[in-house]
Amino acid sequence: DTAVSQTPKYLVTQMGNDKSIKCEQNLGHDTMYWYKQDSKKFLKIMFSYNNKELIINETVPNRFSPKSPDKAHLNLHINSLELGDSAVYFCASSPTGQGSTGELFFGEGSRLTVL
């Protein structure tokens, strides 16, 4: 009954490879996000989707491509991985309609290590 679940939890890969991280939420929220947390714990938003439409794209390289097949899923595909992509990637969701509290619900993170 996990609210926001992301897979895989750990991912180790070589530079230049392509990889994907999947996220699903069963909270009925209309907005989903990808955040990147670097080695210094700094949390920075990458993308936000509302009802499958991209609403925030924070100057992330084109190698990162989010895809939202429906409002319960937001996947992140990364092409041509670089060393600097090593980080923990968090998926989150929130309701943004009338009565929303502003709370973001985060998944447990996917730790990506690029060798």
Added chain:
Amino acid sequence: GENVEQHPSTLSVQEGDSAVIKCTYSDSASNYFPWYKQELGKGPQLIIDIRSNVGEKKDQRIAVTLNKTAKHFSLHITETQPEDSAVYFCAASRETSGSRLTFGEGTQLTVNP
């Protein structure tokens, strides 16, 4: 855009003592200020938030104060316990929906038994 600065980056206290974490923000239009707690190996979790129409909010051992004039807000934890040990993040946004949060750099709080 918004810039949020958080201090200190690390904080060590004895069990039972109080802990205070401070944040400043740059965008005077920001009106929503949440605090998130991140335990080891977990995602951040909201612990308390405050909107610009109030100056203080309390929830048991946790309180947050906001000074809109000075553009700073603080988290106060009283009677700290070892399970309070975690990384704490402040954040700010113009939107109360939480859809465009700018996070501070985090504070690693350690409560020593």
